[in-house]
Amino acid sequence: MQLIIFKDYNALSQQAANEIISLVKHKPDAVLCLPSGSTPLLTCQLLVQKAKAENVDFSSCTFIGLDEWVGIPPDNEGSCAFFFRNEVFKHLHFSASHIHLFNALSENLAQECAAMDSVIFENGGIDLMLVGVGMNGHIGFNEPGISFDLYSHIAPLDETTTAVGQKYFKEATELSQGITLGLKHLLESKKVLLLANGNKKAAIIQKALEGEITNALPASIIRQHSNSIVMIDEEAAVMLT
Template sequence: MQVVIQPDAEAIASLVADEIERLLRQRPETVLGLATGSSPLAIYDELVRRYEAGRISFARSRAFMLDEYVGLPADHPERYRNVIEREIAGRVDFAPGAVQGPDGNAEDIPAACEQYEAAIAEAGGVDLQILGIGSDGHIAFNEPGSSLASRTRIKTLTSQTRRDNARFFDGDVDAVPHHCLTQGLATIMSARHLVLVATGAGKAEAVHHLVEGPVSAMWPATVMQHHPRATVLLDAAAASRLQLGDYYREVFANKPAWQGL
């Protein structure tokens, strides 16, 4: 696992956008994994700037979303398909239908989850998966206690996650759905490169467990320690609980330029 500590979200976004630009130039059919929440927003803004400047195109690429609420109306602004459309998909040149998400309004939820897994496999898997982390260590909506071998499925959100997400629902925790569809931890681990972004002191404890703690279903993100190519990008506040913070800074400062992110 590579840990990269940067001054702020904009510096992090630039590094991630550099890697995505490199992938798109090498292989325009690159498959991206898109996350919602606050963590990836600066990345999306930077990608849009590069697209508008003519540096990159998504016209031949595909993307898969991590998760989706169950039961939100199709036109609800916080339905994750609409959030992704608003924050990135509708601002660049993805082809129609190139961005897919799990169907949180499907009549047959288990079948919809199996179909989503099949769609990712049919696309050849995800090349680069963007991730955030919850204050309780969840990634996507894999809450504490999630199976490390899990695949796309329905999950019940914890009270903590619903409180954390209430800010997107005008502060009304009762408006946050109780259920979601989420890629499982094993699904996420199948991506070729995991890129997790965390900023702010509120993520410091979860980041400490992710990077330096034991692998445990109680801190689901720790499964990333078993991934052959996982990159964790942090600001100083999110990195404040790391025992080896100075070493991580030294490693990145002396990293061979040819390695990229």
């Protein structure tokens, strides 16, 4: 694991976007896994700017969505699918057949998980996975206590996650489950970027990077990945010793 501390959110987002651009230039058919949400938002926006400025073609890339709220339709503004469609797909022109998101309305969520795993394995694994870290240390919807040995799975959501998640919805929304890639996918990805910014993430970053590696704090698994970069700003780094 490599740790890089940036001056601010803009600087770390610039570098995260550069990492993706560099990979796609080197490997035009790269398999990318991105999250939605406030942490990766600027990275996605800068990625679009850089791709257009440098004429980088994403049409041969495979896109894997990290997770989704179970029961939330893709046209809901709070859904991960809505985020990807508006911040990524309509700008970068991924081939529709190369976009793989969880269908959180499926009557057979286990089948959705198996299908996603098959896509990842058939494409030779994930080349670059970008993740954030939740206030409780989750990655995707891999909540505290989850096994490090799972691939895609359905996860009951922690109270912290459901409370924080309300910020993405216009009105109060019942959130009880998520469908997500597992931490085994993270460990098997060729490269992982973990992003965190702001004072509010300082305590969880300190625990994840300096405490015990444990499934009680899923983000601590990043230290077991030999080609991972933790990218944080100065505010998120204030508690590190």
